[in-house]
Amino acid sequence: MLKKKQIEFYHSNGYLVLETIFSEEEIIELNSKLKNFKNHTLQPNVICEDNGDIRSIFAPETQEPLFGNLIRDKRVLTASEELLNNSLYLYQYKLNLKEAFAGKFWEWHQDYPYWHYGDGVKSPDMISVMVLLDDVKSYQGPLLVIPKSHKAGIVDFQHKAHLENKKDNLLNSLNSDLKYTISNKLVKESALLSSIVSLEGKRGTVVFFHPNIFHASNTNVSPFTRSTAILTYNSINNVPEKKSSRPDYICYRDSNPLQATI
Ligand code: SIN
Numbered sequence: 181m182l183k184k185k186q187i188e189f190y191h192s193n194g195y196l197v198l199e200t201i202f203s204e205e206e207i208i209e210l211n212s213k214l215k216n217f218k219n220h221t222l223q224p225n226v227i228c229e230d231n232g233d234i235r236s237i238f239a240p241e242t243q244e245p246l247f248g249n250l251i252r253d254k255r256v257l258t259a260s261e262e263l264l265n266n267s268l269y270l271y272q273y274k275l276n277l278k279e280a281f282a283g284k285f286w287e288w289h290q291d292y293p294y295w296h297y298g299d300g301v302k303s304p305d306m307i308s309v310m311v312l313l314d315d316v317k318s319y320q321g322p323l324l325v326i327p328k329s330h331k332a333g334i335v336d337f338q339h340k341a342h343l344e345n346k347k348d349n350l351l352n353s354l355n356s357d358l359k360y361t362i363s364n365k366l367v368k369e370s371a372l373l374s375s376i377v378s379l380e381g382k383r384g385t386v387v388f389f390h391p392n393i394f395h396a397s398n399t400n401v402s403p404f405t406r407s408t409a410i411l412t413y414n415s416i417n418n419v420p421e422k423k424s425s426r427p428d429y430i431c432y433r434d435s436n437p438l439q440a441t442i
């Protein structure tokens with residue numbers, strides 16, 4: 181159970197870190213499954229960089245059931261329910277991998293615009309939970325967040341002329357040329373006001389973050405991988421009314437409330 185102070189920190193800052201709440205053994209076992217995805221790079225739920233490295237794996241639990249255990253794990257689910265004060269269902273689940281020497285950056289963005297405009301989600305009553313599957317230091321491209329930026333709602337996007345007349349492309353919410361990025365001006369103003377927090381940590385550490393928080397991460401030029409699992413939950417009273425045109429592995433349809441297991 182979270183402490184009142186932790187819940188207040190989340191609401192005030194838009195993120196919360198719980199250090200090493202998963203054991204080394206648990207994380208080593210999950211991490212050992214990552215190599216099994218390397219034979220599946222042609223599947224649509226596996227997003228690769230230009231050099232063939234895996235960037236993201238959506239719905240990893242459908243291929244590696246061990247990842248399914250995180251969905252109802254109370255360290256993830258019950259904490260998320262406490263932070264949102266609601267019953268939740270799983271909205272999206274992905275592994276974001278950054279290979280050594282090459283794993284590419286994520287531009288400054290908010291997640292909620294993709295879910296609001298892309299899938300028709302009405303309100304940001306959602307939460308994402310990043311589980312570190314590797315020790316993550318500054319040089320591996322940790323998640324960067326701007327505290328308190330989640331309070332701004334959906335903000336001005338950076339104008340990207342080269343994407344303007346392009347047909348809506350699913351990859352522009354998944355690759356390193358994102359469709360909805362935050363204007364540079366606003367990122368600078370917000371960072372001057374609240375600074376930027378680099379979420380480094382030991383494997384087994386968990387980061388909860390708000391769907392509207394400004395976040396980004398750098399390319400991993402280090403010789404070490406930066407593997408993470410990111411689960412996104414939605415409140416059960418916030419289910420999109422219309423069926424999203426995006427694939428099931430991006431926007432889950434089963435909105436039955438989850439029950440925590442352990
Ligand atoms: C990252 O993997 O560093 C970025 C994750 C995200 O934008 O959701």
Ligand code: MN
Nearest residue numbers: 289290291395
């Ligand atoms: Mn994001």
